[in-house]
Amino acid sequence: NSAVVAYVRTLDLWGRSGKFDIILPYTRADGSAKLAREGRTRKVSGFNDPRLRFSMLLYGAPALSLEEFRDYTPDIIVGTSLEVTPPLGQYDSDKLLNIGTNRWSFKPELGVSKAWGPLTFELATGVRFYTDNNDFLDGRTLQVKPILSVQGHLIYSITPGIWLGFNGLYYTGGGGIIDGNRGESLKDARVGVTLAVPINRYNSVKLYGSTHVE
Numbered sequence: 001n002s003a004v005v006a007y008v009r010t011l012d013l014w015g016r017s018g019k020f021d022i023i024l025p026y027t028r029a030d031g032s033a034k035l036a037r038e039g040r041t042r043k044v045s046g047f048n049d050p051r052l053r054f055s056m057l058l059y060g061a062p063a064l065s066l067e068e069f070r071d072y073t074p075d076i077i078v079g080t081s082l083e084v085t086p087p088l089g090q091y092d093s094d095k096l097l098n099i100g101t102n103r104w105s106f107k108p109e110l111g112v113s114k115a116w117g118p119l120t121f122e123l124a125t126g127v128r129f130y131t132d133n134n135d136f137l138d139g140r141t142l143q144v145k146p147i148l149s150v151q152g153h154l155i156y157s158i159t160p161g162i163w164l165g166f167n168g169l170y171y172t173g174g175g176g177i178i179d180g181n182r183g184e185s186l187k188d189a190r191v192g193v194t195l196a197v198p199i200n201r202y203n204s205v206k207l208y209g210s211t212h213v214e
Contacts, residue, residue: 002027002048012063013056023051027099042097046090049100055081074115081126083107093135103133103142122153128174140179147174147186161198167191167210189213 004025011018025048032041060077085107089100109126128147136142149171157163168191175185192210199205 001029011056015062016057017061017063018054018056021051021053021055023053024048029097029099031097042095044090044092044095044097044099046099047088049085049087049089049105051083051085053081053083055079074113074120077113079111081109081111083109083128094138096137101133102135103144104131105129118157120153120155120157122155123151125150136178143177145173145175145177145185147171161196161204163196165194165196167194169210 002025004023006024007022009020011020026046027048028043028045030041030043032039034040057077057079059079061072061074061079064072083106085101085105087100087102087104089098091098091100091102093102105128107126107128109124111122111124113120113122126149128149130144130146133142149169151167151169153165153167155163155165168189170189172187173185176183189212190210191213192208195207197205197207
């Protein structure tokens with residue numbers, strides 16, 4: 001179970017729209033397993049690794065004031081982002097189940113969107129790269145292969161500020177290697193729905209749900 005606090009700052013970057021995010025999750029986790037027929041349990045809580053993300057629109061969507069934004073009609077937009085995750089979360093090297101990862105990760109991403117009146121389609125792809133965790137389970141080395149992800153969103157604007165989105169995500173890769181022993185790679189697809197409702201002029205609430213797809 002996780003709760004997330006985030007700070008988002010929009011930027012004017014040489015006339016282009018930009019954004020900087022700081023995302024800080026707090027997690028409580030518990031698990032149980034059997035090792036050599038003996039039961040083991042683990043309960044832990046603490047802060048995850050924070051995520052720092054910088055994004056910038058390269059084509060379309062110039063930086064606008066609130067007055068200019070009211071009359072702006074989007075068409076084709078192309079943007080890019082870089083997310084960095086430093087190893088600052090809660091971590092115990094003698095435990096398998098952890099909240100932090102004790103490694104850096106970097107995710108460059110490229111996205112494009114196209115608007116047709118109240119309907120917008122978005123498509124983005126990125127690759128997450130990981131550094132090694134050299135203190136995994138009492139000094140072992142954990143290496144993780146890059147993860148490729150592709151996501152799409154179909155968004156319908158109901159009224160100004162209220163929108164409904166249908167989301168899809170596919171990712172593959174990320175196989176772990178522990179001291180040279182290779183594990184299985186990941187592969188999954190998910191679909192979900194997002195509803196955004198404004199609270200006031202500057203804030204809104206997003207309701208989100210997703211499920212695994214075979």
